[in-house]
Amino acid sequence: xxNIYLIIAKQIVEEAGRIIKEARxxxxxxxxxxxxxxxxxxxxxQVQDYMTKRLKDSFDIQVMGEEQCDDIxxxxxxxxxxxxxxxxxxxTHENTAAINLSLIENGEVSVGxxxxxxxxxxxQTEKGAKSYIGMLTLPLxxxxxxAVVNFKPERSHxxxxxxxxxxxxxxxxxxxxxxxxxxxSMCMVAKGAYSNYIAYFPKSANAWDLSAACxxxxxxxxxxxxxxxxxxxxxxxxxxxxxxxxATARNDFLNMINPLLAVQTSE
Numbered sequence: 001x002x003n004i005y006l007i008i009a010k011q012i013v014e015e016a017g018r019i020i021k022e023a024r025x026x027x028x029x030x031x032x033x034x035x036x037x038x039x040x041x042x043x044x045x046q047v048q049d050y051m052t053k054r055l056k057d058s059f060d061i062q063v064m065g066e067e068q069c070d071d072i073x074x075x076x077x078x079x080x081x082x083x084x085x086x087x088x089x090x091x092t093h094e095n096t097a098a099i100n101l102s103l104i105e106n107g108e109v110s111v112g113x114x115x116x117x118x119x120x121x122x123x124q125t126e127k128g129a130k131s132y133i134g135m136l137t138l139p140l141x142x143x144x145x146x147a148v149v150n151f152k153p154e155r156s157h158x159x160x161x162x163x164x165x166x167x168x169x170x171x172x173x174x175x176x177x178x179x180x181x182x183x184x185s186m187c188m189v190a191k192g193a194y195s196n197y198i199a200y201f202p203k204s205a206n207a208w209d210l211s212a213a214c215x216x217x218x219x220x221x222x223x224x225x226x227x228x229x230x231x232x233x234x235x236x237x238x239x240x241x242x243x244x245x246x247a248t249a250r251n252d253f254l255n256m257i258n259p260l261l262a263v264q265t266s267e
Contacts (some may be wrong), residue, residue, distance in 0.1 A: 041091055043083075048067045124132055143246065149196045150178070189243045222246060
């Protein structure tokens with residue numbers, strides 16, 4: 001039954017991606033700022049409305065999303081939607097925005113989809129199965145240890161200084177800082193493009209923020225932890241996340257970063 005969920009959900013997400021891509025290609029969208037000073041476009045709401053209707057028409061399952069959704073009973077199964085993760089990237093014509101969709105049952109993620117409509121990269125998985133990009137099994141390449149580290153820009157936090165120090169010491173071969181969708185960057189770890197990815201959530205993440213990408217990474221043999229190496233709650237997490245391609249990349253990176261971070265935070 002769950003495979004049917006994934007098949008139909010994939011069709012819905014692909015169509016939602018076409019809506020997003022067309023709006024961007026024709027430059028026919030508008031945006032405003034929410035109370036938390038993050039942008040929201042009219043396409044965010046349009047896509048969420050479309051996906052909500054299609055999901056409700058297809059399944060007798062609750063739906064929640066980032067943009068003005070109904071209250072739900074989280075003790076029962078529900079779909080979680082982020083119609084455009086990385087709205088800044090969408091409105092500034094960067095190609096790092098994505099759609100997040102997950103099915104959550106009994107407090108666990110059972111289906112996870114992340115789709116970047118601009119690069120046509122479709123990441124998918126389900127509980128107890130492998131992760132895929134299109135028809136290819138993830139990861140596409142192995143990262144035997146820490147090699148390429150990507151991080152979400154956080155200028156004010158000392159971890160940025162620690163990362164730069166690791167790069168200067170040649171302990172990290174490549175250091176990048178790419179904005180846009182956090183889940184897309186997480187999926188690039190599952191893909192094998194990065195060995196590690198770091199982001200910071202000053203407030204608790206919601207179910208639509210991380211849950212799909214966490215399952216994709218897990219089923220590709222990776223980990224999503226905090227800085228202490230403890231697996232995060234994919235539905236409700238606050239603080240740092242460290243996405244790692246495998247156990248070695250996780251352990252090596254945490255052993256590198258934590259001593260530097262301890263020194264710099266004590267200064």
